[in-house]
Amino acid sequence: MTDGLHETVFARLRAAGQRYTSNRRSLVEVLESADRPLTIAETLERRPLPQSSAYRNLAILEQANVVHRVTGTDEFARYELAEELTDHHHHHLICTSCGAVSDFTVPSSLERTLEATMGQIASHTGFRPERHRLDFIGTCHDCG
Amino acid sequence: MTDGLHETVFARLRAAGQRYTSNRRSLVEVLESADRPLTIAETLERRPLPQSSAYRNLAILEQANVVHRVTGTDEFARYELAEELTDHHHHHLICTSCGAVSDFTVPSSLERTLEATMGQIASHTGFRPERHRLDFIGTCHDCG
DNA sequence: ATTTATGCAAATCGTTTGCAAACCT
DNA sequence: AGGTTTGCAAACGATTTGCATAAAT
Numbered sequence: 001m002t003d004g005l006h007e008t009v010f011a012r013l014r015a016a017g018q019r020y021t022s023n024r025r026s027l028v029e030v031l032e033s034a035d036r037p038l039t040i041a042e043t044l045e046r047r048p049l050p051q052s053s054a055y056r057n058l059a060i061l062e063q064a065n066v067v068h069r070v071t072g073t074d075e076f077a078r079y080e081l082a083e084e085l086t087d088h089h090h091h092h093l094i095c096t097s098c099g100a101v102s103d104f105t106v107p108s109s110l111e112r113t114l115e116a117t118m119g120q121i122a123s124h125t126g127f128r129p130e131r132h133r134l135d136f137i138g139t140c141h142d143c144g
Numbered sequence: 145m146t147d148g149l150h151e152t153v154f155a156r157l158r159a160a161g162q163r164y165t166s167n168r169r170s171l172v173e174v175l176e177s178a179d180r181p182l183t184i185a186e187t188l189e190r191r192p193l194p195q196s197s198a199y200r201n202l203a204i205l206e207q208a209n210v211v212h213r214v215t216g217t218d219e220f221a222r223y224e225l226a227e228e229l230t231d232h233h234h235h236h237l238i239c240t241s242c243g244a245v246s247d248f249t250v251p252s253s254l255e256r257t258l259e260a261t262m263g264q265i266a267s268h269t270g271f272r273p274e275r276h277r278l279d280f281i282g283t284c285h286d287c288g
Numbered sequence: 289a290t291t292t293a294t295g296c297a298a299a300t301c302g303t304t305t306g307c308a309a310a311c312c313t
Numbered sequence: 314a315g316g317t318t319t320g321c322a323a324a325c326g327a328t329t330t331g332c333a334t335a336a337a338t
Contacts, residue, residue, distance in 0.1 A: 019337075021293065040327085050295050055328060057293090071215045075303085075327070093271045104269065106261050113257060117250050118280055125248065126285025127237045133279040136262055141270025163312075165318065184302085194320050199303060201318090219302070219328085 005032060008085055009066050016064035023049060024057050028066065028081070036102045037070040037078035037092070073137065074099030091133075095140035106134070149176060152229055153210050160208035167193055168201050172210065172225070180246045181214040181222035181236070217281065218243035235277075239284035250278070 009028055010020045026047045031038060038046075040054050058079050061067040066085065070078040072094050078101055083089050089111070090103045118129045153172055154164045170191045175182060182190075184198050202223050205211040210229065214222040216238050222245055227233050233255070234247045262273045 019292070021337085023294075051327095052296080052329080053294060056330095059329095069217070071217060073213070073215060077327085093265070093269065093273070094277075095271075096274070102271070104265070104271075110257055110261055113254055114278075117254055121237070121248070121280055125237070126288065127239075127246075127248075127280070127282055128288050129237070129280040129282035130240070131281050133238075133277070133281055134258075135277045136265055136271070136273040137275050137277055138271055138273035144270065144272050163317070165311085167319080195302095196304080196321080197319065200305095203304095221302085 005081075005085055009061075009064075012064045012066050013061075016060075018060055018064055021057075023053050024061060027054065027057055027061065027079075031067060031079060031081045032086075034080070037080040039076040039078050041076070043079070070101060072099055072101045092135045093140065094135050094137045095143055096137060097139055097143035100140050100142070102140070104136075149225075149229055153205075153208075156208045156210050157205075160204075162204055162208055165201075167197050168205060171198065171201055171205065171223075175211060175223060175225045176230075178224070181224040183220040183222050185220070187223070214245060216243055216245050236279045237284065238279050238281045239287055240281060241283055241287035244284050244286070246284070248280075 006020070006025065006028070009024075013020050013024070026049060027043060030043045030046045033046075034042075040051070040058065043049075043058075044051065044054055058067060058069075062069055062079075065082055067079045068082050070080055070092065072078060072092075073096055076099065088103075090105050093102045093104055094100075114132050114134065118132055121127055121129050150164070150169065150172070153168075157164050157168070170193060171187060174187045174190045177190075178186075184195070184202065187193075187202075188195065188198055202211060202213075206213055206223075209226055211223045212226050214224055214236065216222060216236075217240055220243065232247075234249050237246045237248055238244075258276050258278065262276055265271055265273050
């Protein structure tokens with residue numbers, strides 16, 4: 001199933017007209033091994049790479065829907081593997097003190113309600129929703 | 145009730161050891177008149193002010209819990225009045241194409257479920273949640 | 289061969305900060 | 314007077330980009 005991930009990534013990149021290079025594979029592997037979204041600096045600590053390559057390739061991986069950019073409350077962009085690649089729909093706990101972002105899940109009943117609500121939006125507004133973002137914002141264990 | 149807003153702002157600033165200056169009042173008035181979070185550039189269009197004053201005062205207003213910083217998917221910070229000052233709890237529709245952020249509300253039953261879920265988080269994790277952020281991300285009317 | 293990715297260094301741009309003058313109490 | 318805010322200009326820092334080289338097909 002680890003290979004399955006890379007096959008899927010390869011397919012998505014190809015669909016976007018992009019190659020699956022070693023730098024991109026590195027980034028995917030680093031994100032795969034993390035249990036939360038990583039800042040670019042964090043990915044570079046785990047697998048050194050020129051900064052510009054990390055930025056450029058993460059942007060490409062995002063366009064190909066392989067990774068997903070997560071915005072917290074601080075100034076750092078964070079990335080995680082797209083949920084379809086991990087089969088792990090989740091949400092984020094965001095610490096207002098240190099900016100840390102961690103994953104967690106909510107009851108599936110709540111997820112269903114969210115999806116249903118999302119479906120109603122298109123009819124009530126001109127907006128076409130694609131996904132939802134639910135975060136809980138507060139103080140993390142370390143900062144509390 | 146418009147005066148009530150400014151009294152509340154004054155009280156919150158005072159509690160934070162800050163004054164309610166004319167620049168700060170300008171910013172509060174601009175945000176009050178908007179029906180969605182505004183970027184700093186947008187506040188300056190509506191009420192010209194040196195950029196640095198806008199940045200500094202919005203930061204102070206945020207510390208005093210008068211305004212709230214909203215993070216979308218683009219690189220611009222957005223600000224809105226704190227919900228307790230407007231009695232208008234809401235969520236955001238975020239356009240992935242142009243970055244626009246608009247307000248909307250969800251059924252109160254969903255809100256109650258969200259609050260209940262939030263209450264359970266503290267016991268399951270070391271995280272102490274203070275508020276939630278629920279956004280629907282997709283394509284806005286203009287970009288669709 | 290031709291196209292695409294890489295890596296370095298320089299540029300970009302939203303945001304932050306230093307400092308002297310203006311303001312408030 | 315004593316401390317705070319202001320406004321300008323300069324600095325900052327995460328991110329982006331230009332360009333020559335290396336890699337992939």
